[in-house]
Amino acid sequence: MNTGREPEHVAVVGAGMVGLCAAWFLQERGVRVTVVDRSQTAAGASWGNAGLLAPAFTLPLPEPAILRSGTASLLDRSSPVSVPLMGGRQLWAFLAAFARNCTPARWRRAMAVFNELNRLSLDAYDLLTDGGVGAPVKRADPFLVACSSSAERKHVLAEFAAVRAGGGEVSYELATGAELRALEPVLSAEVRAGLRVHGQRFLNPPEFVHALAGAVRDRGGEIVDGFDAVRVQDLRTDGVDLVAVGGERLRADAAVLANGVRVGALARPFGVRTRVQAGRGYSFSVLPQEMPTRPMYFPGARVACNPLGDRFRITGMMEFQRDDAPLDPRRIRTIIDAVRPMLSGVDFTARREEWVGSRPCTPDGLPLIGRTSSPRVHVAGGHGMWGIVLGPLTGRLLAESMTTGRTPALMRHFDPLR
Ligand SMILES: Cc1cc2nc3c(=O)[nH]c(=O)nc-3n(C[C@H](O)[C@H](O)[C@H](O)COP(=O)(O)OP(=O)(O)OC[C@H]3O[C@@H](n4cnc5c(N)ncnc54)[C@H](O)[C@@H]3O)c2cc1C
Numbered sequence: 001m002n003t004g005r006e007p008e009h010v011a012v013v014g015a016g017m018v019g020l021c022a023a024w025f026l027q028e029r030g031v032r033v034t035v036v037d038r039s040q041t042a043a044g045a046s047w048g049n050a051g052l053l054a055p056a057f058t059l060p061l062p063e064p065a066i067l068r069s070g071t072a073s074l075l076d077r078s079s080p081v082s083v084p085l086m087g088g089r090q091l092w093a094f095l096a097a098f099a100r101n102c103t104p105a106r107w108r109r110a111m112a113v114f115n116e117l118n119r120l121s122l123d124a125y126d127l128l129t130d131g132g133v134g135a136p137v138k139r140a141d142p143f144l145v146a147c148s149s150s151a152e153r154k155h156v157l158a159e160f161a162a163v164r165a166g167g168g169e170v171s172y173e174l175a176t177g178a179e180l181r182a183l184e185p186v187l188s189a190e191v192r193a194g195l196r197v198h199g200q201r202f203l204n205p206p207e208f209v210h211a212l213a214g215a216v217r218d219r220g221g222e223i224v225d226g227f228d229a230v231r232v233q234d235l236r237t238d239g240v241d242l243v244a245v246g247g248e249r250l251r252a253d254a255a256v257l258a259n260g261v262r263v264g265a266l267a268r269p270f271g272v273r274t275r276v277q278a279g280r281g282y283s284f285s286v287l288p289q290e291m292p293t294r295p296m297y298f299p300g301a302r303v304a305c306n307p308l309g310d311r312f313r314i315t316g317m318m319e320f321q322r323d324d325a326p327l328d329p330r331r332i333r334t335i336i337d338a339v340r341p342m343l344s345g346v347d348f349t350a351r352r353e354e355w356v357g358s359r360p361c362t363p364d365g366l367p368l369i370g371r372t373s374s375p376r377v378h379v380a381g382g383h384g385m386w387g388i389v390l391g392p393l394t395g396r397l398l399a400e401s402m403t404t405g406r407t408p409a410l411m412r413h414f415d416p417l418r
Pocket of ligand 1: 013014015016017018019036037038039040041042043044045046047048049050051052053227228229230258259260261262279280281282283315316357358359360380381382383384385386387388389390
């Protein structure tokens with residue numbers, strides 16, 4: 001009987017960062033892969049995100065501060081967190097579960113798990129780049145945190161103290177506004193305090209994900225665009241069938257469900273109860289008079305920026321909304337209003353590439369990685385704010401568990417059946 005332990009051929013649903021990493025690491029272990037996507041490579045959140053590989057900031061989303069912002073957003077349209085009043089029953093159920101995880105004690109517990117992830121996440125990137133994925137991963141030495149006051153900086157310092165108290169590492173120095181401006185003249189005189197943070201990296205998300213897809217293909221993998229999987233059929237001894245909306249079928253020994261915010265519909269029949277909710281973020285790009293050379297974060301605005309090729313990408317917002325709702329131009333304006341005072345020499349009217357995408361968020365802030373109730377159906381998703389930095393480590397762990405039948409100790413925190 002096929003137990004699903006040592007599959008020769010795996011079908012991966014979703015050609016985003018997480019699905020492609022799972023495919024690449026399965027190939028490392030000699031498994032043939034077929035990746036299907038309802039649209040195409042990097043069609044989801046893996047396209048327009050900030051591209052930060054920043055362990056210092058890779059922290060669980062449910063925290064007391066975001067709960068306060070979310071509550072304030074019901075009254076304040078300029079809040080970086082948006083919760084629609086008419087959200088529907090499922091959204092409110094998610095938010096209630098999310099709120100239960102926003103206590104200091106639960107945040108510290110989740111932080112301890114993230115500390116474990118953060119120790120390993122960049123090494124997993126090195127495996128990809130050393131293994132031939134051609135797009136650059138750059139060192140942001142230092143990564144800048146830019147604040148309007150030292151009081152605003154205190155919140156970040158408190159987070160870093162909590163990271164260290166939980167056994168995590170973060171290396172930084174305090175900096176004045178003038179010191180930060182000397183590094184990046186795009187910062188305006190409104191930046192009065194901040195941090196230089198070491199050991200962080202960044203990449204160009206569309207470029208990297210396409211290079212990863214190219215590497216999967218070069219190693220004999222197939223990537224099928226336009227395959228919208230609506231169902232997974234467990235055939236037991238014969239493996240699994242992915243069934244597409246038009247009735248086409250793809251047979252494999254096992255399946256990995258890595259379809260981002262839509263993972264729930266496919267995974268639920270296999271015992272996965274955790275709701276994955278869209279925490280939508282927005283981005284656009286501008287052309288500053290003086291192009292920055294490194295990413296930066298504005299904690300007061302909750303906005304992150306990243307130089308991507310010849311453009312500067314600006315990202316922000318956490319909008320708990322339906323995945324397929326149209327882009328809301330008010331959210332772009334909220335980001336601009338928040339970040340404009342902190343930047344100089346930027347013409348926001350000449351912005352391009354306005355984009356909205358869905359972070360796949362879980363109520364406890366932890367991803368879902370591992371086997372479902374079927375040994376042939378696996379999940380890799382729910383990474384929320386951090387699927388880019390955590391994608392390679394996820395792929396490495398999942399491929400190990402699928403090909404050896406042994407679950408790496410770290411994966412115990414991410415059980416999709418929890
Ligand atoms: C504004 C913003 C900024 C962010 N910044 C960062 C950052 O700096 N660092 C970081 O680590 N993370 C960041 N993130 C989070 C990160 O983008 C996500 O966690 C990550 O991209 C999720 O990857 P994924 O592969 O799971 O999902 P996705 O990239 O969404 O990929 C899922 C894929 O599945 C496909 N699909 C869906 N349903 C089906 C189906 N039924 N059949 C077939 N295919 C299907 C979709 O077309 C899509 O291509 C950010 C997110 C946002 C929105």
